Amino acid sequence: MIFFIRKSLLTVLLLVAMSGCVGLMPVKGPLDVDGAYRITLGETWSAYPRDSRTKLRNLTIDGEALNSLTFAASLEDGHTLIRTYDRQRLLPVYRSDMSQTEVVEFIRDSLSVGGMADATITSLRPEPFGALEGVRFDVKGATQRGLNMSGTGKAAIEDGKLHLIIYTAPTEYYFGLHEYEVNEILASIELL
Amino acid sequence: MSSIAARLIPVLAAMTLLAACTSTAVMETTNEVAPLEGDAVILLVEPDVELSFLKAAGVSEVRADWTETGKANVLAEIETLLATRGHKLVEHEIDPENEREVQIVKLHEIVGATILSHRFMGQPLPSKRGKFDWSLGPGVRDMAEAQGADYALFLHARGEYASSGRQAVAIGLAVLGAGGVSTGGQGAYASLVDMRTGDIIWFNVAFTGPGTDMREQDGAEHLVSAILKDIPL
Numbered sequence: 001m002i003f004f005i006r007k008s009l010l011t012v013l014l015l016v017a018m019s020g021c022v023g024l025m026p027v028k029g030p031l032d033v034d035g036a037y038r039i040t041l042g043e044t045w046s047a048y049p050r051d052s053r054t055k056l057r058n059l060t061i062d063g064e065a066l067n068s069l070t071f072a073a074s075l076e077d078g079h080t081l082i083r084t085y086d087r088q089r090l091l092p093v094y095r096s097d098m099s100q101t102e103v104v105e106f107i108r109d110s111l112s113v114g115g116m117a118d119a120t121i122t123s124l125r126p127e128p129f130g131a132l133e134g135v136r137f138d139v140k141g142a143t144q145r146g147l148n149m150s151g152t153g154k155a156a157i158e159d160g161k162l163h164l165i166i167y168t169a170p171t172e173y174y175f176g177l178h179e180y181e182v183n184e185i186l187a188s189i190e191l192l
Numbered sequence: 193m194s195s196i197a198a199r200l201i202p203v204l205a206a207m208t209l210l211a212a213c214t215s216t217a218v219m220e221t222t223n224e225v226a227p228l229e230g231d232a233v234i235l236l237v238e239p240d241v242e243l244s245f246l247k248a249a250g251v252s253e254v255r256a257d258w259t260e261t262g263k264a265n266v267l268a269e270i271e272t273l274l275a276t277r278g279h280k281l282v283e284h285e286i287d288p289e290n291e292r293e294v295q296i297v298k299l300h301e302i303v304g305a306t307i308l309s310h311r312f313m314g315q316p317l318p319s320k321r322g323k324f325d326w327s328l329g330p331g332v333r334d335m336a337e338a339q340g341a342d343y344a345l346f347l348h349a350r351g352e353y354a355s356s357g358r359q360a361v362a363i364g365l366a367v368l369g370a371g372g373v374s375t376g377g378q379g380a381y382a383s384l385v386d387m388r389t390g391d392i393i394w395f396n397v398a399f400t401g402p403g404t405d406m407r408e409q410d411g412a413e414h415l416v417s418a419i420l421k422d423i424p425l
Contacts, residue, residue, distance in 0.1 A: 026318035046319040061319045062326065063306030147298040170302065172295045173329025173390065 023049055027059065032192065036073035037130055037163055040188040043181050045069065054083050065143075067169040067178055069185070075162040081110040096160035100124075100135040103155050103162065107137070116141035116149060116168075129156030129163060130191035139168060150175040154186050165189075222323045234279045234425065235336065235344035235387065238286045239266045240297055243351040243407065246376050252352050258407050265412035266349060273416060274345075277425045282339045292334050299328055300346045304381045307395055328383075329390040336387035344387055345423075349380035349415070351406055377401055378411075382419050394424055 028044045034055070045059040059069040072081070077096040084091065092109035095102075104121050111119040119141040127136035139151030153166035167182045169175040243258035267283070274281055286293050303326050310317050311324065332344065354376040377400060384394040398419040405411035 024315065024318055044319045044321070046317040060317070063303075063310055063317065065302050065306055143298075143302070145298060145301065146294075147302055148295060170295075170299055172292075172299045172331055173327065174299075177329075 033057065033071045033163075034073035035192055036158070036161075038188075038190045038192055039071075039165070039185050041181075042184055043178070051083060054081055055079070056081060061178060062174065065170075066174045068167070069182065070164075070166045070168075072162070072164045074158070075164065077160065079162070081107075082113050094162055096157075098157075100155075100157075103157065104135060104137050107153070107155065107164070107166065108139075111139065111141060111151075111166075111168075115144060117144060117146075118142055127154060127186075128189075129154055130189040132156040132158055132163075132191065134163075136186070139166070140171075141168075148172065152179075152182065152186070154189070158191070222325060229342065232279050232342040232425075233340055234274065234281050235284045235339060235341035236267065236270055236274075236281055237284050237297070237335070237344050237346045239263050239270075239347040239349060240301060241266060241347075241349045241351075241406075243353070246352045246354040258351075258353070262349070262351060262406040262412065265406055265409055266347065266416055269409075269412045269416035270345065270347070270420065272413075273420055274423075274425060279425055282341060284335065284339070284341075284344070292331060296328055296332055296335065297346070300383060301348050303328065303392070304348055304383065304395070304397075307392075308381065308397060312397065324395075325391070326395075327389065327391045328385055330388075332385060332387050332390045341387050343393075343425075344385045345382060346385060347380060347382040347419070349378065349406065351378040352376035353405065353407075378404060378406055378415060380415060380419055382423075384423060384425070394422075396420070396422065 024046045026044050027047045028041050030038055030040050032038050034050075041059075043061065045061055048058045048060075048064075050057045055072050055075060057071045058064065059071075061067050075081075075094050077094065079094045080091040081094075082091045092106050092113060094106055098106060101124070104124055108119050108121045116139075119139065121137045121139060123136075123138040125136050127134050134154050134156035136154050137152070139149070139153065141149045141151075143149060148171040149168055150171040151166060151168035153164070155162060155164045157163075165186060167178075169178070241259055241263040242254055243262045244252040244254050245258075246252045271281060271283075286297055288294060307324075307326055309315060310320070316322075328346075335341070335344065379397070379399045381395065381397040383392045385391065386393050396419050398415060400415055400418070404414045406415050
């Protein structure tokens, strides 16, 4: 909880120092994702630095907890979307021979392990991912504190490597606030 | 630096944390807002309060009795403080069976935490371009309709109170030169929401040391007067 920032001056200074190091950048217009595909952003988003371990890039407009657009490109066999230092922990792992249904299950399991309660994938349907045959899906779940979350996303496999885009936001107000923009982004994918 | 001075610094830090200091910071919307009418109806949404017992090992445990006392004290102080402002105040208890209301309170918690993270912690969102335009959305109208409310005050508060064992550990470690052991404290944020749009038109946060205790009437008064000191009502 944010409350705990009052606990010690050292903690406050550490958090401020860490937050200052995150380096959020404004992004708008065409955005290349790891040289694999390009999307076009109609609005200005705030971009977090790419996570070198998970290879995920995260964008938000109102704050990560209020709208989160996550990208990954060319994920290889054995890759996990979860960042952890616990080597004993069992994590969902991508396999290059997964079917589209199994890929979506991998995404659902990753959301669950990442903290989304009751993560469910709905409305699985085929949809192009640039020139690739992709799969479109919707997400339902909740935060650990019980705030209902909604999401939507798209995935495709190219030469055994996974491309992935997921958008999540609280169901109350925030999901709908940028849903049109997100649908436009998902429709703008071009393979590079 | 001498070893005595080196040991004094964490002791002083611990004493500062034990003091009843309070810090606040106010944010106001950058959206266009009509001036509040003198006879506006203000919904006082049941405060979202959770008070915990901080054990010697640092594990906290929510105490239902403290939480209820703190909530009642905070609500009473809000009513006392706003009673002189000329608006009609209406208490609004959250119905746990009303999923929409429950979700809006949970949304307020996360929106408030986001505002803290990006407006008070040195990590501004470039996408906001300096604007303060967070909202709970028009879903709040459902809460407003029954009482014809124009605005609503949401308050989220958390508190931790250390056991005597925990306080002894903090002081002992400070004397040995190891600071940074929490002895509890209280934090709260409040939002004034335009019930026509759900927009947060005013937001304030307050942190107090463990010397201020919202389980007591005067502690609640201290916290509430700090957090509502600049509310535009």
